[in-house]
Amino acid sequence: MSNPTPRRRFLRTALGLAGVTLLSRPAQAAILTPQQTEGPFYPTGPMRHADIDNDLVRIAGAVRQAGGTIIRLTGRVLDRSGNPIPEARVEIWQCDAWGNYMHTRDRGSDMHDPAFQGFGHDITDAQGRYSFRTIKPVPYPGRTPHIHVKAFAQGREVTTQFYLANEPANQRDGIFRRLSQAEQEAVSMRFTDTGGDPQTTVDITL
Template structure:
């Protein structure tokens, strides 16, 4: 995942997607992150060109969203009640590698509650559940690739990786762009969290710049006074490259 700041009008996509940058992403095998030992490939990777099913993808419409899917403070709450914790707004743009906005991308999020506990039967952390917080939501980017949702800042929590390992406060993201090759699953951390440099998962990333791009920045210009602070988090999906035409290296 990479960030981008330059914006331009959406253009018609053509050609396959850029290949994954293996030097940018963390190594699949990272022994200090224990579950990667079992999950990582045991043999050399094979490279294949993009197929039609990868360069075309899911089409999402606004009619698939519920009225409160973008508001995790209320979408699981009883009438007249709301989730407990620090209210925040998370917003930003979804771009491709050429800094072009990705419109109509489905952005799904899930997270722990303010105490650091997930609404999942296998979560063994002793923090209490919030009966008014479900911990998941979704939005679709607009024509400029912009998204926004309201939620509760999640709490950190311990996990059985090491003797005393804790996950930083984070929100999980799943994105679907214009093709299946633009699928991205990532996590967003919060500016100033001291757990970030200690986390074994974060430490699988070798490039400090890449880690910084996973950290949402406090954005006081988009806060709602007396209600919610705001954090800015831009995400970048794989861009496209035009099909080569004879000797025209710039594409067709």
């Protein structure tokens, strides 16, 4: 595997200082991360920026960072016994701060924030940890705020969505409402203030 980029090394250091394993919620290991729809806006290779990493708010060569509230999304990829899985691939994609996806099927794609990567991936470390720097998800017509997630590990794959905990629009969202209460909790993002960007930790179990 190639050496991590400076930005990835920075994120790893920040995670270590924040004690990410202490922030993980053990209860999530008891339930499999629920499978959910991929949706119509999963970006294929030609749609993705050449600068694909785990920092979605800063694109190489861009003069500014993405609009929106910047957050750190962290967690672990676990097997069904709660053991961490190293070298798992985690992908996320989401709309920009104005509700536009970087996808040809989105009518607003021509207005997509050019400073927002829109899609990113990370590879888990020896403790199964992943991390992303992205923006807090926003709603758009017909959907509550969410981040799309895919994880690949040990020949298995899960596609799901992460939601804002206690978001009123969740109860009007048909995709969210199909989940059991335990599944909803397993994919809900709760933020802590660590003195920098708001941070949330969601484990993925598959």
